[in-house]
Amino acid sequence: MPKVYNWQIGREMDYPFEGRRPRRQAAAVFDTNKCIGCQTCTMACKTTWTSGKGQEYMFWNNVETKPWGSYPLAWDVRVLEMLGPQAWDGGVYRGRTLFEAAPGGERAVGYLPEDLDYAYPNRGEDETNVPVTEERFYLRLPHDAWFFYLPRICNHCTYPACLASCPRTAIYKRPEDGIVLLDQQRCRGYRDCVKNCPFKKVFYNHTTRVSEKCVLCFPAVERGIQPRCMRNCIGKIRTFGFVSTPDRATADNPVDFLVHVRKVALPLLPQLGLEANIYYIPPVHVGNLRFLQMLFGPGVEGAIAAYRRAMEGRDEELLGVLMLAVSTDRIVHRFRVSRGHAYGYDERGEEVVRVPLQEPTMVRPAYDPQYRAYRYNVT
Amino acid sequence: MKAQRITRRQALAGLAALGTAALPSVAQAQPSQQPDVRAVRVPVPVPADPEAEVWARVPSNEVSLMGQAMVLPTKMRPSIRAVRVRACHDGQRVAFLLEWEDRRPDRRTVKMREFKDGCGVMLLPQGAGATEWMMGTPKMPATVLHWRADWQLDLDQGFQDVEAAFPNLAFDFYPPLVGAQHPPKLPEAYPPEARRWLPGWYAGNPLSQPRKTSPVEKLVAQGAGTLEQLPTQNATGKGVWKDGRWRVVLSKPLRAADPREIPLAPGGTYAVAFAVWQGASGDRGARKSITLLGRLRVEP
Numbered sequence: 001m002p003k004v005y006n007w008q009i010g011r012e013m014d015y016p017f018e019g020r021r022p023r024r025q026a027a028a029v030f031d032t033n034k035c036i037g038c039q040t041c042t043m044a045c046k047t048t049w050t051s052g053k054g055q056e057y058m059f060w061n062n063v064e065t066k067p068w069g070s071y072p073l074a075w076d077v078r079v080l081e082m083l084g085p086q087a088w089d090g091g092v093y094r095g096r097t098l099f100e101a102a103p104g105g106e107r108a109v110g111y112l113p114e115d116l117d118y119a120y121p122n123r124g125e126d127e128t129n130v131p132v133t134e135e136r137f138y139l140r141l142p143h144d145a146w147f148f149y150l151p152r153i154c155n156h157c158t159y160p161a162c163l164a165s166c167p168r169t170a171i172y173k174r175p176e177d178g179i180v181l182l183d184q185q186r187c188r189g190y191r192d193c194v195k196n197c198p199f200k201k202v203f204y205n206h207t208t209r210v211s212e213k214c215v216l217c218f219p220a221v222e223r224g225i226q227p228r229c230m231r232n233c234i235g236k237i238r239t240f241g242f243v244s245t246p247d248r249a250t251a252d253n254p255v256d257f258l259v260h261v262r263k264v265a266l267p268l269l270p271q272l273g274l275e276a277n278i279y280y281i282p283p284v285h286v287g288n289l290r291f292l293q294m295l296f297g298p299g300v301e302g303a304i305a306a307y308r309r310a311m312e313g314r315d316e317e318l319l320g321v322l323m324l325a326v327s328t329d330r331i332v333h334r335f336r337v338s339r340g341h342a343y344g345y346d347e348r349g350e351e352v353v354r355v356p357l358q359e360p361t362m363v364r365p366a367y368d369p370q371y372r373a374y375r376y377n378v379t
Numbered sequence: 380m381k382a383q384r385i386t387r388r389q390a391l392a393g394l395a396a397l398g399t400a401a402l403p404s405v406a407q408a409q410p411s412q413q414p415d416v417r418a419v420r421v422p423v424p425v426p427a428d429p430e431a432e433v434w435a436r437v438p439s440n441e442v443s444l445m446g447q448a449m450v451l452p453t454k455m456r457p458s459i460r461a462v463r464v465r466a467c468h469d470g471q472r473v474a475f476l477l478e479w480e481d482r483r484p485d486r487r488t489v490k491m492r493e494f495k496d497g498c499g500v501m502l503l504p505q506g507a508g509a510t511e512w513m514m515g516t517p518k519m520p521a522t523v524l525h526w527r528a529d530w531q532l533d534l535d536q537g538f539q540d541v542e543a544a545f546p547n548l549a550f551d552f553y554p555p556l557v558g559a560q561h562p563p564k565l566p567e568a569y570p571p572e573a574r575r576w577l578p579g580w581y582a583g584n585p586l587s588q589p590r591k592t593s594p595v596e597k598l599v600a601q602g603a604g605t606l607e608q609l610p611t612q613n614a615t616g617k618g619v620w621k622d623g624r625w626r627v628v629l630s631k632p633l634r635a636a637d638p639r640e641i642p643l644a645p646g647g648t649y650a651v652a653f654a655v656w657q658g659a660s661g662d663r664g665a666r667k668s669i670t671l672l673g674r675l676r677v678e679p
Contacts, residue, residue, distance in 0.1 A: 051553065051554050051576065052553060052554075052576030052577050052578075053540065053541060053553055053562075053563065053565070053576070053577060054540075054541055054577065055576075056541065056548065056550050104453075104455075105448075105451060105452055105453035105454070105455065106451065106452050106453075107451055107452070112491065112492055113491060114491060114492055115490050115491050115492070115545075118491075165452075167450070167451070167452065167603070167604050167664050167665055168604045168605075168606070168664075169604060184578045184579050184581075184582035184584055184587075185582045185583055185584050186584075186607075187579070187584065187586075188586055188606070188663075188664065189488065189586055189663075190663045190664040191491070191663070192452065192664075194491070204491050205577075205578075205579060205587075206489045206490070206540075206541045206544065206545075207489075207540055207541055207565065207577060207587075207589075208577050208578065208579030208580055208584065208586070208587035209488050209489070209529075209579070209586050209587060210579040210584055210586055210587055212578060212579075
């Protein structure tokens with residue numbers, strides 16, 4: 001099997017195809033600290049792409065509550081269990097990837113969920129890691145009792161397991177932007193992609209009897225517009241753009257800045273070996289670092305420290321990038337932070353958005369002499 | 380991966396020997412290792428029904444099935460032990476009757492873990508060998524007849540939609556079918572502009588078409604993973620499951636309708652292999668029980 005380099009695990013690994021990176025790779029950063037679990041992204045996607053017959057159970061975008069939530073049921077636990085021990089040696093992963101753990105006669109390790117596994121998409125919603133029954137759970141950072149929201153879409157992996165396991169090569173990765181698509185004409189419904197995508201983001205359509213997956217709203221991306229789930233994010237947690245490999249990272253590219261420069265955004269389950277391209281800023285309040293390291297790899301501590309520095313007002317640049325998230329429908333290719341403002345530029349270098357790092361506020365005196373009245377603190 | 384390479388090499392060596400070995404000339408009591416099928420000429424149009432009387436007069440032979448160890452994903456052990464094969468022609472069409480034991484029919488492919496029963500006939504020109512045995516090559520494409528239990532069910536009982544598998548399904552409405560009869564039935568309830576909500580159908584995928592005309596597809600393959608429907612779909616057939624046994628007829632005109640289809644003629648000799656899928660074992664695609672590549676003689 002060919003060897004490919006996966007920078008997220010710091011080493012070469014087996015992959016059924018030769019490594020050939022797209023000309024650029026669509027990617028996003030989700031700030032879990034800001035996600036309020038409103039599912040607006042879920043509905044934006046659902047109403048756009050999966051409201052047809054046979055797609056009833058499909059959520060190309062879903063938001064689950066960690067640690068207990070999962071859709072389909074226990075997808076992460078089941079996959080990690082199949083993978084075996086997952087040891088890291090600094091930034092180098094020493095365990096087996098999905099491809100290296102493949103049983104004989106298969107291209108990757110995986111399982112095919114049952115229909116009932118999809119029956120409760122919001123199972124575990126808002127459940128804390130331990131029952132909140134005692135007084136000891138007062139607020140401090142990190143929290144003893146915690147949960148956080150994990151919004152999930154297809155990761156448009158650099159080394160997709162769905163693509164690798166399709167016997168018909170009906171799944172392909174676009175060279176122009178790295179978006180992974182499933183050819184609706186070629187698919188013959190074998191469901192190997194459903195089985196081997198560890199994130200379970202390929203779905204079988206009950207009515208058309210072929211599989212479907214997130215298309216990252218490619219018709220929008222082609223026109224410089226962000227995908228629907230990103231544009232509609234109420235919590236403004238999503239930064240969409242293009243990610244480079246670490247050696248080609250540029251500091252004024254918002255995604256590169258978050259992933260490579262500040263290293264505040266981390267891939268989901270890097271140990272799977274897919275080089276997933278949706279990155280997460282880990283939650284700063286979670287009182288179980290090992291749980292976060294299991295989900296996001298060894299960079300968690302550094303990411304949390306970098307994020308807290310920005311929140312304390314000690315990293316204006318990082319704050320600026322995060323302020324730009326979901327501030328425009330356009331894809332921001334380049335950014336700049338200067339004199340209290342963050343600026344976003346499109347591919348041609350034209351300014352598409354400008355946001356103040358601090359929203360202007362006005363403080364009015366409590367007593368209004370003109371009307372001889374006291375103002376109430378209402379908004 | 381290492382194990383796979385060894386298996387492939389071994390299998391190729393074995394096949395190379397088989398491809399040139401003399402073929403057994405008579406049907407044996409034990410399943411034969413290699414198909415040797417004689418398509419006899421019948422004085423009536425070839426039967427489309429597996430229960431037609433004429434089949435009783437057509438000689439049969441039972442062929443061993445084995446796992447598929449050449450192409451990923453593999454299936455090391457066959458789900459079905461053997462398949463009984465008959466063939467006949469009427470000068471216009473050739474028909475095969477395949478029979479095998481299966482305790483439980485698997486007909487539906489609506490749910491996530493439902494896979495269908497099925498069977499296939501692969502036809503190649505005489506002289507095809509070990510390489511062509513794996514679904515043909517670009518130089519020597521294979522014509523494949525594929526009978527599908529799920530299409531048979533669609534034909535026998537109407538299109539099997541979500542409601543067939545999930546009778547208690549509730550869904551508010553399907554855009555743009557607001558106000559349509561509930562639940563909307565395919566294909567009647569879907570005017571052409573509504574089909575974009577059924578992407579496979581909209582894209583023209585043959586598997587996603589709710590309206591079926593035959594349970595048998597006629598396909599061409601130029602190597603593993605290249606299977607596609609031929610433009611002219613004129614294969615017919617029927618599968619009946621009774622008393623723990625599938626009996627399936629697959630038929631096509633002798634004359635080729637498409638450039639990549641194999642033309643057959645009375646008096647000709649061809650290479651043939653058979654495959655059986657058992658849905659309950661998760662069989663689909665390359666996960667199938669197959670025969671070796673053998674001989675098909677079409678009687679003058």
